[in-house]
Amino acid sequence: MERIKPRTLSGFMELLPPQQQQMERMMDVLRNTYALYGFTPLDTPLMEASEVLLAKGGGDTEKQIYRFTKGDADLSLRFDLTVPLAKYVALHGNELAFPFRRYQIGKVYRGERAQRGRFREFYQADIDVIGDGTLDIINEAEIPAIIYRTFTALGLRRFQIRVNNRKILNGFYALLGLSDRGAEIMRTVDKLDKIGADKVRTLLIDDCALSAQQADEILRFISIRGSNEDVLAALSGYAGQSAVFDNGLSELRAVTGYLAAFGVPEENFAVDLTIARGLDYYTGTVYETALLDYPEIGSVCSGGRYDDLAAYYTDRHLPGVGISIGLTRLFYVLQEQGLLNPDAPTAPADVLILPMTADPAPAIALATALRSEGLRVQLYTEAKKFKAKMSYADKLGVPYVVFLGEDEVAQNLISCKDMSSGEQTALPFSQTLARIKAGLEERCSGSIILEK
Amino acid sequence: MERIKPRTLSGFMELLPPQQQQMERMMDVLRNTYALYGFTPLDTPLMEASEVLLAKGGGDTEKQIYRFTKGDADLSLRFDLTVPLAKYVALHGNELAFPFRRYQIGKVYRGERAQRGRFREFYQADIDVIGDGTLDIINEAEIPAIIYRTFTALGLRRFQIRVNNRKILNGFYALLGLSDRGAEIMRTVDKLDKIGADKVRTLLIDDCALSAQQADEILRFISIRGSNEDVLAALSGYAGQSAVFDNGLSELRAVTGYLAAFGVPEENFAVDLTIARGLDYYTGTVYETALLDYPEIGSVCSGGRYDDLAAYYTDRHLPGVGISIGLTRLFYVLQEQGLLNPDAPTAPADVLILPMTADPAPAIALATALRSEGLRVQLYTEAKKFKAKMSYADKLGVPYVVFLGEDEVAQNLISCKDMSSGEQTALPFSQTLARIKAGLEERCSGSIILEK
Numbered sequence: 001m002e003r004i005k006p007r008t009l010s011g012f013m014e015l016l017p018p019q020q021q022q023m024e025r026m027m028d029v030l031r032n033t034y035a036l037y038g039f040t041p042l043d044t045p046l047m048e049a050s051e052v053l054l055a056k057g058g059g060d061t062e063k064q065i066y067r068f069t070k071g072d073a074d075l076s077l078r079f080d081l082t083v084p085l086a087k088y089v090a091l092h093g094n095e096l097a098f099p100f101r102r103y104q105i106g107k108v109y110r111g112e113r114a115q116r117g118r119f120r121e122f123y124q125a126d127i128d129v130i131g132d133g134t135l136d137i138i139n140e141a142e143i144p145a146i147i148y149r150t151f152t153a154l155g156l157r158r159f160q161i162r163v164n165n166r167k168i169l170n171g172f173y174a175l176l177g178l179s180d181r182g183a184e185i186m187r188t189v190d191k192l193d194k195i196g197a198d199k200v201r202t203l204l205i206d207d208c209a210l211s212a213q214q215a216d217e218i219l220r221f222i223s224i225r226g227s228n229e230d231v232l233a234a235l236s237g238y239a240g241q242s243a244v245f246d247n248g249l250s251e252l253r254a255v256t257g258y259l260a261a262f263g264v265p266e267e268n269f270a271v272d273l274t275i276a277r278g279l280d281y282y283t284g285t286v287y288e289t290a291l292l293d294y295p296e297i298g299s300v301c302s303g304g305r306y307d308d309l310a311a312y313y314t315d316r317h318l319p320g321v322g323i324s325i326g327l328t329r330l331f332y333v334l335q336e337q338g339l340l341n342p343d344a345p346t347a348p349a350d351v352l353i354l355p356m357t358a359d360p361a362p363a364i365a366l367a368t369a370l371r372s373e374g375l376r377v378q379l380y381t382e383a384k385k386f387k388a389k390m391s392y393a394d395k396l397g398v399p400y401v402v403f404l405g406e407d408e409v410a411q412n413l414i415s416c417k418d419m420s421s422g423e424q425t426a427l428p429f430s431q432t433l434a435r436i437k438a439g440l441e442e443r444c445s446g447s448i449i450l451e452k
Numbered sequence: 453m454e455r456i457k458p459r460t461l462s463g464f465m466e467l468l469p470p471q472q473q474q475m476e477r478m479m480d481v482l483r484n485t486y487a488l489y490g491f492t493p494l495d496t497p498l499m500e501a502s503e504v505l506l507a508k509g510g511g512d513t514e515k516q517i518y519r520f521t522k523g524d525a526d527l528s529l530r531f532d533l534t535v536p537l538a539k540y541v542a543l544h545g546n547e548l549a550f551p552f553r554r555y556q557i558g559k560v561y562r563g564e565r566a567q568r569g570r571f572r573e574f575y576q577a578d579i580d581v582i583g584d585g586t587l588d589i590i591n592e593a594e595i596p597a598i599i600y601r602t603f604t605a606l607g608l609r610r611f612q613i614r615v616n617n618r619k620i621l622n623g624f625y626a627l628l629g630l631s632d633r634g635a636e637i638m639r640t641v642d643k644l645d646k647i648g649a650d651k652v653r654t655l656l657i658d659d660c661a662l663s664a665q666q667a668d669e670i671l672r673f674i675s676i677r678g679s680n681e682d683v684l685a686a687l688s689g690y691a692g693q694s695a696v697f698d699n700g701l702s703e704l705r706a707v708t709g710y711l712a713a714f715g716v717p718e719e720n721f722a723v724d725l726t727i728a729r730g731l732d733y734y735t736g737t738v739y740e741t742a743l744l745d746y747p748e749i750g751s752v753c754s755g756g757r758y759d760d761l762a763a764y765y766t767d768r769h770l771p772g773v774g775i776s777i778g779l780t781r782l783f784y785v786l787q788e789q790g791l792l793n794p795d796a797p798t799a800p801a802d803v804l805i806l807p808m809t810a811d812p813a814p815a816i817a818l819a820t821a822l823r824s825e826g827l828r829v830q831l832y833t834e835a836k837k838f839k840a841k842m843s844y845a846d847k848l849g850v851p852y853v854v855f856l857g858e859d860e861v862a863q864n865l866i867s868c869k870d871m872s873s874g875e876q877t878a879l880p881f882s883q884t885l886a887r888i889k890a891g892l893e894e895r896c897s898g899s900i901i902l903e904k
Binding site: 003007008013016017035041042046047051052066068069070073086088090092095101109121131135138139149261312348361362364371374377379381392 | 455456458459461465466475489491492494503518521527540542544547548551554561573587588590591597762766801812813814816817820823824828829834
């Protein structure tokens with residue numbers, strides 16, 4: 001038979017079983033945390049009519065879209081979860097209750113140039129709160145709490161949620177007589193992390209046509225530093241001159257004001273006037289999240305407040321706030337940096353049963369009984385030498401191996417070996433079960449991420 | 453602004469939040485049950501190089517495949533989870549331990565003619581056990597146990613797992629001098645449910661070129677009925693004439709012999725000689741699962757033993773056994789038949805908090821505390837009338853609404869209304885928490901499916 005060389009497309013993550021177990025655990029943490037805040041899971045098609053998906057126009061990303069025809073249908077794969085959400089809310093709006101809070105963890109597709117750490121198929125994990133006409137500021141204040149609980153649940157401590165408000169920036173630009181160039185300036189300032197202050201200054205002058213003085217004013221403004229209180233106090237100095245600025249400042253005060261009630265420690269949060277987000281889409285509070293020991297990674301959770309989710313589909317006014325985690329990239333980076341807890345269980349089973357009797361029925365019955373107690377059990381019945389069986393258990397990382405020979409069956413005992421300690425016991429069912437359960441609880445107590 | 457009419461592609465399931473909650477719960481049951489049997493989760497790309505995905509040739513399904521180019525790449529969306537599994541095992545085989553047990557719940561794509569209840573994007577939920585060179589028969593005997601536990605966990609009782617062995621059929625055809633026409637005959641016999649015995653007889657004579665006597669012999673053979681013991685006894689009457697038949701009979705005896713040890717009740721299992729499965733791929737035990745009260749639905753979980761998973765990619769001999777649940781179609785049918793438990797919780801939150809104080813901080817702190825106890829809590833802070841707030845809670849189906857006014861804050865009490873009983877209590881935090889937790893436990897105790 002002619003054989004085809006098996007391969008996986010470049011830019012498509014395909015994990016081996018132990019890594020996949022870690023990825024699943026991360027997804028579970030996200031799902032559970034999002035659910036704690038009253039977000040409901042959604043699942044939308046990976047494919048949409050191109051006309052619908054590209055209603056807004058793709059801009060820079062249009063070339064990256066997987067677009068094709070099938071019969072007479074012009075189809076595209078989704079490139080984010082926001083456009084499908086906009087379609088969903090516009091289409092099903094009459095059957096939803098607002099504010100509508102949804103989370104979605106799903107794959108999206110972007111045919112980017114292939115390079116290390118860049119993916120063409122990747123998971124986004126998004127939450128959004130959509131209001132009908134209006135949306136209270138408390139929803140924006142709650143977002144840092146969700147980010148905090150999510151990353152804490154994953155095992156991270158050394159991260160910082162950075163928050164700004166685009167109304168403050170827009171208001172400040174207006175003070176400089178630059179209200180018509182706000183979006184352009186923000187896209188430039190957003191590059192600060194990557195290219196540094198000098199280059200941003202040059203771009204502001206050359207590309208945005210600012211005077212040297214205006215550029216310096218902007219750089220001075222965004223370099224305001226200090227505790228949240230310090231920054232808010234400094235910002236108060238600009239108050240009273242622009243309604244937009246004042247509105248933004250009052251929103252920022254609200255967002256920072258409830259942090260303690262939301263359980264977010266001061267050290268994990270900072271007002272940061274350099275955060276602008278490149279997308280014109282955002283209109284108020286904007287968020288980024290930095291891993292303090294890995295600044296080169298950039299933001300691992302970003303988002304913001306927007307005024308109109310679905311303007312391309314409906315005249316219903318749908319303001320909202322949302323954040324997104326680029327899960328595939330985050331997982332890749334954590335793995336590269338060696339931050340995934342190597343002691344987290346990744347075996348497909350808690351117990352491997354090796355039947356040592358001619359009739360496998362007692363081993364099967366034991367497996368059935370252990371499963372009914374919630375244990376993940378694999379029966380190993382291949383005709384191999386004992387050494388090969390143990391090496392199989394080792395390779396899978398199974399924590400407990402059970403041997404069931406004629407003696408054990410006769411005495412109603414179970415021989416069970418703890419594969420990490422090497423300790424082997426011969427105990428009745430209930431005591432074996434208790435020992436295994438206690439051991440598993442300890443093994444599962446660690447977090448997914450282990451900071452160095 | 454010019455608006456685009458939002459729509460979802462025909463043949464693509466997009467659920468409203470309450471239905472999505474039910475679907476998620478079904479997926480959780482499948483994941484948890486599969487894990488109990490030591491299957492590890494896999495996630496493979498939705499897209500593969502066409503050359504790789506279509507190595508085997510698509511046959512009837514080739515026209516249904518979503519195939520397109522991006523740059524110079526010829527790409528296809530997966531149409532099942534088996535071909536990607538074959539590629540995965542061929543590609544990563546050296547890093548896997550065999551037997552390799554994996555489950556995968558993922559979307560697949562088939563551009564079928566659109567019709568009610570047919571989907572172009574649908575979930576399959578598959579498990580497979582892959583051996584390296586050989587695979588013990590116990591793996592085949594375990595499959596009915598997994599099917600039984602899965603459907604039982606979903607809440608079904610009235611279902612039957614039907615099992616046959618293609619070696620028995622092939623051996624029997626050989627006795628009739630028809631060993632060269634086995635695959636053809638099986639594809640014809642597989643239509644028995646749909647077209648009836650008379651038409652199968654006609655097709656066997658006209659299309660498979662059997663004599664009337666041969667066709668009658670086959671129809672008589674597959675009409676052997678009775679308890680598992682009866683059928684096995686009747687089959688014994690044919691033993692000793694064909695090595696293939698005898699081998700199949702001994703495998704069937706093994707599969708039925710361990711049912712009790714695996715915890716499968718007799719009434720949920722039947723040896724059924726009419727089960728053939730259309731695919732040539734299967735070589736031994738084959739499985740189907742019928743919902744007894746809905747025979748028109750056909751099999752809801754099917755599969756079988758195969759000899760060579762990845763022959764198109766590798767010369768490594770990889771026999772296996774697997775089953776697949778067409779999850780999207782199953783969900784659709786359950787919904788259509790009104791079998792989804794209407795009392796199963798579908799709200800996005802367990803508790804909706806309505807702050808009634810000028811300062812929302814106490815309400816926020818309460819939400820934070822309840823979340824830390826594992827409750828799913830939504831803060832409702834929109835400026836609406838009380839009636840609108842309660843109707844929001846009703847629409848979402850939130851089981852508990854908490855009111856936090858100045859009085860409650862002053863007295864350190866929480867007013868909490870049970871939305872189904874209407875009962876309202878004013879109790880301290882710990883007692884409110886206990887009451888809510890007890891109520892939720894009761895609400896979640898029902899199964900997903902409720903048979904009529």
